[in-house]
Amino acid sequence: MTITEKIMARHSGRDKVVPGQLVWTNIHTVMTMDYLGKQTFTQLHKLGLSTVFDKARVICVSDHLVPPPTPAFATMLNEWREVVKAHDITHFYDLGRQGIAHQIMVEQGHVLPGTISIGTDSHANTYGAVGAVGNAIGVTDAAVAMATGKAWFRVPESVKFHITGKWQPWVMAKDLSLHIMGMMHWNGHLIYKTLEFDGPAIAELDMAGRMTLCNMTVDLGAKNGIIAPDEVTRQYLSGRAKGDWEMIASDPDAHYEAVYEVDVTKVGPTVALPDKLDDVVPIEKVVGRKFNKAFVGTCTNGRVEDLEIMAKILQGKQIHRDVNMIIVPASQTVYLEALKKGYLQTLVEAGAAIDTPSCAACAGIHTGVAGDGDIVLSAGNRNMKGRMGSKNAQIYLTSPAVVAASAVRGEITDPRTFDV
Amino acid sequence: MTTIKGNCWVASDYVMAYDIIVQQYWTSPVDPTENSKWVMAGVHEAFNRENGFKDQGYTFIVAAHNFAGGGKSIEHVITGLMGAGIQAVFADSFARLQFRNAINYGLPFITCKGIAEHCRTGDELEWQVESGEIHNLTNGKVFQSIPVAPFVSEVAAAGGLMPFIKQKIADGSIHQLS
16 A cells, blocks of 8 residues: 555554545544634534534644734634634644644644644645645535544545655755646646655655645645655654654555656756746746746745745845845744744845745735736745736746845846856 | 436636635635625626626536636535536546535536537536436437445435534444544
8 A cells, every 4th residue: 555545544444445435534633724714613513513522633723814914804813713712722823823824733743644634724735744644625524523533535546756866956845846737737637646755855855845845736636745754754753743653654565546757856946937837937938037026935935944045045135126025934933943043134134024924925815915917926836816916916936046046136037047 | 316407507627716716705604595696706707797607597517627626625616506506517527625525515526528528508418317427418429427426425415514424423323434
C-alpha cells in the first residue's frame, strides 16, 4: 500500500484498503475558522448535539476576517468567538495569538504523521508536509467529524512525483509547485488523486518548502499531497507535536497509477500568468513586465524561510517607487521569529508594509485587496479573476524570491540575475 | 427502476464554484431557496439576475472537466443548484470538494465521459438511475455513466449526510461506521 492507503486502512480499522473504496476513518484533528466556523457549529447543533467529540482536537482559528475590516465582519467574529467559547474549545487561536489556520495546525503540532486531519478550508492539504493525510471538507463534513471523530473518504488513487537533482540558487518549492502545475495542467488528470512526493530533492527540502508543495496540491485538483516523515520531520516536530507518532512510509511494492520524474536542477524561477493557474512559464518569458502591487504571505508562502530569502534580496535595497509591497507573516509565531531575526526590519527599511498575520488579500477580503487595473505580483496560490478583489485586476503568481527581486526593479526580474 | 426525465443546460469546462455562487453570498445561510436565487450568477450574464438560472427550469446540468472547481468548500453551490430544481449533474470530472458536498446533500454528481460533446442546452435527457444509462431523447444518443455507489444511495435515501448521521446517533450505530 502507499502511505495514504496505509493511513486510511489504519484509521478505518482495516488491514488493507484499495483505491475507490469508501471508508469511514477516525480523525485526529478537525480545524475550522472564523469564515465558516459559525456555520460548522450550527450544523453540529442540527445533529442535536451540544458538545464536540474532543475539545482538544477541534482546533479553532481566526484568520480570514482578522482584524475585521467592516462592521459586518466584526459582528461575524463576535458571533464566532461566542460559539467557540460556549463549546470550551481548548485550542482557540484568536486575534493576538492567531495565524493562518493551516500554518497554526502544523506549527502548533496539531497534525501528526500517519494520522488524518481535516479542515473547512481548501488548503488543508498543507498537513501532508509532516506525513499526515490533510484534507479539506465542507461545514457538514466538519460538523459530523466534530460530533463523531469520524469522516468518510473515498480512498484515492496514488500518483508519485519523484523529485531528483539539485535545487538551484533562488529556486524555491513554489517554483516546483508551479512547474508541476504547468506540466500536469488543470484538466482532470490529478482530480481526486493523492500526490506523493519523494526523492533526493524532497529529502533536502525544509519543512517550509514541504508545506508550500503540499499546500498547492489542492490547486492541482488533488485530494491530498503527502511527504513521508523523515529526519527533517522528526526535528521539526520535536517540541511541537501534541501527541505521539511513529514513522510511516509507502511499501516498496505499493501501486501508483502514475509516476512522474522531475529533475529539479532544470527548474528555474517560474511564473503563472494572470487568470489561470496552469498557464505557467519560465521566468525568462515574462522578465521586464511591469506591475504595481507586490504581495507575499498566505498559507503558501508566509513562513520565516520566505521572509528570510526576501530579506537577503532586499537588504540595503529600496522597493521601486511605483510598487506597493505588502508582506503578511503566516502567524504570530512567524511574525515574532522574523522580528527577532531582523528580517522584518530589513523589509520595512526597504519600503515594504508589514501587516497582521491573516489570510489578508489572498482571499480578496481585506488587507490590500486589488482594484481595477491593478497588476499584482503575488506569492499566493490562486490567480483567477476577482480572487484578490476586482475582476479587472491581473494576478501573476510566483515565489517570494521573484517578488522581492522584482519589487526593487518595478518589473518582473529573475532573482538569479539580480545583484544581491 | 427509477428514471428521471427533463431538459439540460450544457456548461463548458472549468465551471468554477466561485462563479456558481459569487463571493457576496459565501457567508449567507445554507438554504436551497435563498441560495438558488443567485446560483450561476457568475457563470453567464443571462443568469446574473434574481432567479436568473432557476427560471430556466432545467432538470440536469451537463458539463465537461472539473465541474465546480477552484477549491471552494462552500455548500451553497450544491444547495443553490438543488433549490433551482437540478436533479443531477453529468460531467467528465468533478472538483472533489463539491463532489463530497453533493454526496452529503444527496445531489447526484454523475461521472459520464464525453457526454458534453453530444448534448446541447435544451435537449431532453432521461436518466435511468440504477443502470446509469443516460438517453438523449432529442438526438437519440445513449451514454453509460458510472452508477451511484450504495453508500451514496444510502445517504441520499436518508435525505443527506446530516439526517443519515442523526439516525445513526439515535439508533446507537454511529460507532460502527467504518
